[in-house]
Amino acid sequence: MSEIRYCKVCRKIFQYVTGPVYCPACMKVDEEEFEKVRTFLRDFPGANVREVNENTGVSPNKINRWLKEDRLEVSESSPIALNCENCGVRIRSGRFCLDCSKSLARDMMIAGKELKESLSKTSSSKRDTGFGKDDFGLYYKHREEKD
Numbered sequence: 001m002s003e004i005r006y007c008k009v010c011r012k013i014f015q016y017v018t019g020p021v022y023c024p025a026c027m028k029v030d031e032e033e034f035e036k037v038r039t040f041l042r043d044f045p046g047a048n049v050r051e052v053n054e055n056t057g058v059s060p061n062k063i064n065r066w067l068k069e070d071r072l073e074v075s076e077s078s079p080i081a082l083n084c085e086n087c088g089v090r091i092r093s094g095r096f097c098l099d100c101s102k103s104l105a106r107d108m109m110i111a112g113k114e115l116k117e118s119l120s121k122t123s124s125s126k127r128d129t130g131f132g133k134d135d136f137g138l139y140y141k142h143r144e145e146k147d
Contacts, residue, residue, distance in 0.1 A: 070094040
């Protein structure tokens with residue numbers, strides 16, 4: 001479901017669906033800048049952030065954001081240090097190392113199962129008594145409450 005948000009770059013209101021909080025115009029500029037960086041790195045692999053910035057005009061903040069988004073990767077011998085946000089081990093791109101990613105995914109799956117079980121227990125106990133004010137889902141706002 002979409003919602004109305006302010007673009008992080010130009011502060012204009014737009015209909016947000018998913019992904020970065022950028023309006024379509026700013027998203028287009030962002031993608032064009034990413035393409036500049038991608039082309040530069042294809043021609044000059046192993047360049048550092050400063051070199052990429054000087055030759056493309058793309059800000060170091062954007063380059064670092066793309067590294068965290070897993071769209072760019074640092075080379076094995078690069079002095080650029082990205083660290084896992086959970087355990088601190090050195091990584092080449094993204095926010096988490098492989099082990100922490102697996103652990104976080106496993107924890108999310110367990111939490112999802114527990115939530116699903118909790119909701120199914122709650123909804124099955126309320127089926128016999130009718131609708132309560134704490135029911136999840138949709139209902140007609142002006143309906144009469146069952147006693």
